[in-house]
Amino acid sequence: MHLIEYLDQNSWIFQLFVFLLGLSVGSFLNVVIYRLPKMMETQWTKDCQEHLGQSVISDTRPFNLNRPASHCPNCGHGIKPWENIPVISWLLLKGRCSNCHNPISPRYPIIETVTGLLSLIVAFHFGVTWTTLAALLLTWSLIALSMIDFDVQLLPDNITLPLLWLGLLLSLGAIFTDPRSAIVGAVAGYLSLWSVYQLFKRLTGKEGMGYGDFKLLAVLGAWLGWQYLPQIILLSALVGASVGISLIVLRGRDRNIPIPFGPYLAAAGWISLMWGEQINHLYLRWSGLI
Numbered sequence: 001m002h003l004i005e006y007l008d009q010n011s012w013i014f015q016l017f018v019f020l021l022g023l024s025v026g027s028f029l030n031v032v033i034y035r036l037p038k039m040m041e042t043q044w045t046k047d048c049q050e051h052l053g054q055s056v057i058s059d060t061r062p063f064n065l066n067r068p069a070s071h072c073p074n075c076g077h078g079i080k081p082w083e084n085i086p087v088i089s090w091l092l093l094k095g096r097c098s099n100c101h102n103p104i105s106p107r108y109p110i111i112e113t114v115t116g117l118l119s120l121i122v123a124f125h126f127g128v129t130w131t132t133l134a135a136l137l138l139t140w141s142l143i144a145l146s147m148i149d150f151d152v153q154l155l156p157d158n159i160t161l162p163l164l165w166l167g168l169l170l171s172l173g174a175i176f177t178d179p180r181s182a183i184v185g186a187v188a189g190y191l192s193l194w195s196v197y198q199l200f201k202r203l204t205g206k207e208g209m210g211y212g213d214f215k216l217l218a219v220l221g222a223w224l225g226w227q228y229l230p231q232i233i234l235l236s237a238l239v240g241a242s243v244g245i246s247l248i249v250l251r252g253r254d255r256n257i258p259i260p261f262g263p264y265l266a267a268a269g270w271i272s273l274m275w276g277e278q279i280n281h282l283y284l285r286w287s288g289l290i
Contacts, residue, residue, distance in 0.1 A: 189217035
């Protein structure tokens with residue numbers, strides 16, 4: 001019996017594997033979320049120094065997604081392999097460094113758990129197919145983009161642009177949509193938010209969103225097709241507006257402080273990835289169009 005047939009007949013094994021894989025990927029995403037913006041900032045500083053003809057001041061110590069090895073930011077204690085098991089190690093250590101006992105943010109196990117659960121949902125929804133692999137890649141990328149945008153209000157091209165091209169390539173195999181819908185979706189996704197940005201800027205003199213948001217919606221258009229863009233924009237706008245108003249009313253947040261839109265786009269895109277067809281069908285039935 002082929003492995004795929006075996007996993008298809010014993011789907012719980014496949015789902016358990018994907019869940020555990022998701023936990024491990026979540027641990028890696030914690031590294032990406034923290035380090036990628038710092039790597040970008042370092043590169044921008046170097047580029048500016050070179051452009052201005054200044055002597056480039058750089059740290060000779062390597063800093064990338066692999067090095068330095070994970071360590072406690074307070075005492076520098078190197079994280080041992082048994083201290084880096086997703087979720088479990090944090091629970092066993094009671095959320096503290098084993099050396100200096102400084103608190104470890106619960107954000108790390110939360111991201112690992114969320115990544116594992118969303119991965120499990122993807123595996124359950126799409127089954128033992130190549131579609132699951134593609135959907136997992138998009139899911140993991142959206143988690144990283146959401147958290148980076150939440151932290152520093154950036155949606156790195158290092159993630160969005162490869163996703164855009166991958167979405168267009170996947171359309172050749174009609175994984176989620178056809179090539180025509182993917183191309184139109186990418187263009188329409190970018191231009192729709194770009195147009196809103198330009199109109200808002202002309203009317204108010206302010207920038208309502210960043211170019212990363214345009215690229216992220218282009219990514220979702222390339223992956224899912226132009227047909228899902230209205231749904232994604234509506235869902236993200238509703239959630240974003242609800243959260244923004246809640247922060248202003250309940251926490252007294254200054255309305256002039258920008259709220260990152262990327263997480264809402266990512267959440268709406270993931271919902272459309274999973275249940276977009278059903279949502280569109282329900283809307284058409286509710287509106288009497290079918």
